[in-house]
Amino acid sequence: MDDVEKYEIVVLGSGEAGKWTAWTMADAGHRTAMVERKWLGGSCPNIACLPSKNIIYSARIASLARRGAEFGLEMDRLRINMAGVQDRKRKMVEEEHQFHAKRTADAGIELIMGEGRFVAPKTIEVALNDGGTRRVAGERVFLDLGSHSTMPDIPGLAAANPMTHIEALDLDRLPRHLIVIGGGYIGLELAQAVRRFGSEVTVIERGAQLAEREDPDVGAALFDLFHDEGIDVLLGAQVSQVEGHSGKQVRVHAEGGSGERIVEGTDLLVSVGRTPNTKGIGLEHAGIELDEHGYIEVNDRLETTASDVWAMGDCAGSPQLTHVAYHDFRVVRDNLKGGNRTTKDRIVPFCMFTDPELARVGLTETEAKRDKIEYRVAKLPMANVLRTHTIAEPRGFMKMLIGKESGEIVGFTAFGIEASELMAAVQTAMVGRLPYTVLRDAIFAHPTMAEGLVFLLGQIENVAG
Numbered sequence: 001m002d003d004v005e006k007y008e009i010v011v012l013g014s015g016e017a018g019k020w021t022a023w024t025m026a027d028a029g030h031r032t033a034m035v036e037r038k039w040l041g042g043s044c045p046n047i048a049c050l051p052s053k054n055i056i057y058s059a060r061i062a063s064l065a066r067r068g069a070e071f072g073l074e075m076d077r078l079r080i081n082m083a084g085v086q087d088r089k090r091k092m093v094e095e096e097h098q099f100h101a102k103r104t105a106d107a108g109i110e111l112i113m114g115e116g117r118f119v120a121p122k123t124i125e126v127a128l129n130d131g132g133t134r135r136v137a138g139e140r141v142f143l144d145l146g147s148h149s150t151m152p153d154i155p156g157l158a159a160a161n162p163m164t165h166i167e168a169l170d171l172d173r174l175p176r177h178l179i180v181i182g183g184g185y186i187g188l189e190l191a192q193a194v195r196r197f198g199s200e201v202t203v204i205e206r207g208a209q210l211a212e213r214e215d216p217d218v219g220a221a222l223f224d225l226f227h228d229e230g231i232d233v234l235l236g237a238q239v240s241q242v243e244g245h246s247g248k249q250v251r252v253h254a255e256g257g258s259g260e261r262i263v264e265g266t267d268l269l270v271s272v273g274r275t276p277n278t279k280g281i282g283l284e285h286a287g288i289e290l291d292e293h294g295y296i297e298v299n300d301r302l303e304t305t306a307s308d309v310w311a312m313g314d315c316a317g318s319p320q321l322t323h324v325a326y327h328d329f330r331v332v333r334d335n336l337k338g339g340n341r342t343t344k345d346r347i348v349p350f351c352m353f354t355d356p357e358l359a360r361v362g363l364t365e366t367e368a369k370r371d372k373i374e375y376r377v378a379k380l381p382m383a384n385v386l387r388t389h390t391i392a393e394p395r396g397f398m399k400m401l402i403g404k405e406s407g408e409i410v411g412f413t414a415f416g417i418e419a420s421e422l423m424a425a426v427q428t429a430m431v432g433r434l435p436y437t438v439l440r441d442a443i444f445a446h447p448t449m450a451e452g453l454v455f456l457l458g459q460i461e462n463v464a465g
């Protein structure tokens with residue numbers, strides 16, 4: 001292979017972990033190439049986290065505007081302009097793109113836009129977006145391939161040409177009636193936003209509750225929220241057939257305990273999970289093995305089965321969150337500098353940006369019981385936190401699990417306004433392995449959400465003994 005261009009570092013996929021690896025290596029003077037087929041900077045700034053939170057925020061403004069009179073603001077009529085909503089989002093995405101392009105160029109990285117596949121160990125052939133091919137080989141190769149929406153094999157579904165989050169986040173029009181298959185966080189965030197813009201929305205979830213990884217009280221609270229916002233939710237409903245065409249007319253057959261129900265709508269969004277982007281890219285030519293779910297097999301230092309090849313982020317089976325992909329990068333970076341960091345026992349926070357938010361760090365009660373971890377639990381309605389009265393958002397609760405022997409916090413869930421920020425305060429205590437009494441006895445500013453922690457923990461006797 002005479003035509004192979006040689007680099008010290010080759011990064012395949014420019015997502016969160018990939019771009020940080022490329023930037024850091026290039027900044028340190030290594031000759032670096034990065035291969036990306038479409039989204040420079042990866043999913044987060046282009047088609048996932050940031051655009052979704054941007055659209056969700058517009059939907060929140062719409063919701064608050066509708067409630068204007070409650071706050072003493074009167075307006076005659078609210079009109080949603082989806083083109084305007086999209087303009088704001090596209091401007092942000094474009095600014096992100098410009099930033100990534102400049103950062104990559106400034107670092108002196110050879111950015112190769114095209115689809116990469118392995119043709120030999122540590123050697124990638126790129127089918128260039130502009131036509132033609134290039135071959136690059138790296139002394140060290142880093143994979144950050146990401147994942148895509150899983151499309152379940154349901155009769156009629158593919159023919160209905162349903163939307164994934166990518167199309168749904170780019171709609172210039174408002175669906176008359178959006179049907180969402182899947183009650184996980186991506187489906188729920190989008191369902192609520194679209195409802196707030198004015199569409200009819202139905203969510204179909206096969207599990208017994210929304211957000212099925214969470215405790216039943218969380219699922220029930222989300223169900224109530226969606227009910228109150230006028231979103232129809234079908235639980236325990238398995239989609240058996242789809243008819244029609246998304247964007248025009250669709251009929252979704254859902255089977256559940258009470259027989260078959262047919263839901264008719266105009267648009268269909270599928271959000272039932274993610275599939276790693278590891279198929280058909282020649283990993284077998286490079287000695288890179290996959291696990292039984294199609295994720296790249298890595299050890300707890302994110303080393304693959306091929307020497308000098310690392311995998312990070314969604315494709316490596318890490319929890320599918322941008323901040324985890326960024327942490328993966330930090331583990332690899334520090335180990336390359338002689339460190340000994342691992343992905344074991346990470347405290348991974350999660351937030352669903354419904355309004356109000358759901359935030360969790362550490363264990364749910366269901367997980368604690370499953371793992372036979374003895375705990376005590378404190379639960380406080382958000383309405384008991386005075387901050388929620390000042391902003392008229394008293395919905396939800398917070399709940400903390402305390403290890404019975406250790407007195408350390410083993411899990412925290414908050415469903416309520418500003419829950420993500422509240423969670424960060426608790427996470428800090430968890431990272432420091434502080435006993436819960438440190439938070440209980442602290443002074444938090446009034447009136448903030450964090451102040452609620454004192455009242456939450458005031459309920460618990462000293463479990464550390």
Ligand SMILES: Cc1cc2nc3c(=O)[nH]c(=O)nc-3n(C[C@H](O)[C@H](O)[C@H](O)COP(=O)(O)OP(=O)(O)OC[C@H]3O[C@@H](n4cnc5c(N)ncnc54)[C@H](O)[C@@H]3O)c2cc1C
Pocket residue numbers: 012013014015016017018035036037038039040041042043044047048049050052053114115116117144145146147165186277281312313314315319320321322323324325353
């Ligand atoms: C709608 C939505 C909302 C989300 N919201 C949040 C959120 O609020 N917070 C959060 O933490 N996480 C969120 N996530 C999850 C988060 O986006 C992902 O976990 C994160 O982007 C994964 O980063 P990554 O680096 O692993 O992969 P990606 O960012 O997906 O990067 C992989 C890159 O590799 C490229 N690529 C893949 N294969 C090839 C190939 N063969 N050749 C060339 N290029 C290739 C892809 O084009 C892509 O750019 C959300 C996801 C979705 C879908």
